[in-house]
Every structure is written in C-alpha cells, then in structure tokens.
Amino acid sequence: MPDHIVRAVTTDGFIRADAIISRDLTERARKIHACLPLATAALGRTIAAASIMGAQSKNPRDSVTIQIRGDGPLGTIIAVSDGEGNVRGCLQNPQAELPLRADKKLDVGRGVGRGQLIVTRDLGLREPYTGMVELVSGEIAEDMAAYFLESEQIHSACALGVLVDTDLSVRAAGGYIVQLMPGANESVAMRLEKAVHAAGPVTRLLDEGMSPADILFKVLDGFEPEIIYEQPVEYRCYCTEERVERVLTTLGKDELIKLADEQDHFEVTCQFCDRRYSFTSGQLKDMADGIAD
Numbered sequence: 001m002p003d004h005i006v007r008a009v010t011t012d013g014f015i016r017a018d019a020i021i022s023r024d025l026t027e028r029a030r031k032i033h034a035c036l037p038l039a040t041a042a043l044g045r046t047i048a049a050a051s052i053m054g055a056q057s058k059n060p061r062d063s064v065t066i067q068i069r070g071d072g073p074l075g076t077i078i079a080v081s082d083g084e085g086n087v088r089g090c091l092q093n094p095q096a097e098l099p100l101r102a103d104k105k106l107d108v109g110r111g112v113g114r115g116q117l118i119v120t121r122d123l124g125l126r127e128p129y130t131g132m133v134e135l136v137s138g139e140i141a142e143d144m145a146a147y148f149l150e151s152e153q154i155h156s157a158c159a160l161g162v163l164v165d166t167d168l169s170v171r172a173a174g175g176y177i178v179q180l181m182p183g184a185n186e187s188v189a190m191r192l193e194k195a196v197h198a199a200g201p202v203t204r205l206l207d208e209g210m211s212p213a214d215i216l217f218k219v220l221d222g223f224e225p226e227i228i229y230e231q232p233v234e235y236r237c238y239c240t241e242e243r244v245e246r247v248l249t250t251l252g253k254d255e256l257i258k259l260a261d262e263q264d265h266f267e268v269t270c271q272f273c274d275r276r277y278s279f280t281s282g283q284l285k286d287m288a289d290g291i292a293d
C-alpha cells in the first residue's frame, strides 16, 4: 500500500480525523540516517505527525515543523512537512539504543526524555506561528495531544506507531489524529473516547495491514464518518545548492577562508536527505568574498 493520508469528518461536523500510512517514507528516513530501531520508531512517529499536520494546511506551500528537544539519548528530533504532507526529518543520535521495556516494546519515552515539543507553522506570513509545550511522556503521540490542547485548544486523540522488523527495516508505520471541533459536547467526547479505546493499539491496526480509511472507520465506530480528502505522501527534501550555500555563509568569512585553504574540495551532505554537495576552494573563497566585513 503506497503511503497516503485520508481525512474524514463526521456528518454532524463535530469530529475531524486524519489517518496516515507512512511505511515507505519511514523506511526512507531510516536508510538516510542509518537509524537503529529506537530512532526509527521515534523519528517515524514524529514525521507521521508532521505529515498529518502539514496536510491539514490550507496552502501546499505552507510548512509545519515539529521539533522534539528532549534530554534523552536520541537528542533533538526534527520533522518538516510541506502543505501536502510530504515530509522530511532528522535526529541527533540515530544510533542510540536502550533496553526494551518490560512489555518488549521500544522505549521511545526514555529515548526522548524530558524537554519541549515545539511546533512552527509557516503560513507564508511575515511571522511563523510557534507553539511550545513541555513533553508529557516522550512517546510523541501523547506529547502531540498535549500540544493540541495547550497550544491550539483542541481536544484530540493521537496514536502513532512504527513496527521494526528483525532485519531493522520498517514493517509498518502510520497513525491517526482525531480532533474534536468547536461545538462538540461532552457526550460526543465520551463516545469518541470509548471508540478510540475499543479500536485498540494503533500498532495492531497497522500490523493487520489496515488502510488509513479502515483505521478511521475503526476509530470512529458508531459515528458517521465521511471521507473528504485523500493524498499520497512521500519523503521529500527541498534542498538545493543555493540553500546549502546560504547555510555555509552562516559559518562566517574567516571560517570559509580557513576551509578553502585546508582543502581543494569541500563536501556537505544535506541534513535531511542523502544528497551531497561539493564545493571547490575557489567557490568557498567567492562565498567568503560575498560576505561583508
């Protein structure tokens, strides 16, 4: 099943729900960063959340960035989505490992640790919108739900899952974010909570090979969901030589000249993908010349 997002609203208009299957893009992320399972799970959950939030944007050129700044061994995790849910991501320590939890699951919560979750929505306005919450558990889905409640005043149920195979590849990945819309009363909230609980862990739904639509109908059992949006999504990086140059110039004039003197060629790999950019010492000197003293 190719990666895609499906959105449904209930006919009463009180619930909006998005589900994603993101196996292929999570596998791509794993390969780019050579992730071990703990990092695959943490990064996979974060990029799935970013993809859903990105796809909720009004404009394809909008972007959503999720930064998870935890003090655990994984370090900072970053996921960036365009306005259609195409996503990219990276993390500080892809090789971090921890013992499995007592229930044999990857200990993403300890891997992430304590810290903050920061969401930046760039809607093409002068100032991007930024919201921040303290991490609740580091399990990412719970942290996202806390973000929606505290920062955007939206009650939500969020579940994100990544299953890693014995050969370290991604067997299944995806999740859902279900949100109560303004006007939804307590009884809708309670019925939804029951339905979400009855649906069971998202990893089980993913392992059964459910599509995003199947997941939505399962999680919204008892409601009348209507599918309003379907969109294929993929791992997509927007790096260009120009962007890499811009990042290099932030090193400053002296540092660039030093680099140019040290070697004939200077190679940089994009932070988000496996693309490599190579610059000659002449190009580095030109860049240095372009920076005002």
Ligand SMILES: [Zn+2]
Binding pocket: 237, 238, 239, 270, 271, 272, 273, 274, 275
């Ligand atoms: Zn790139």
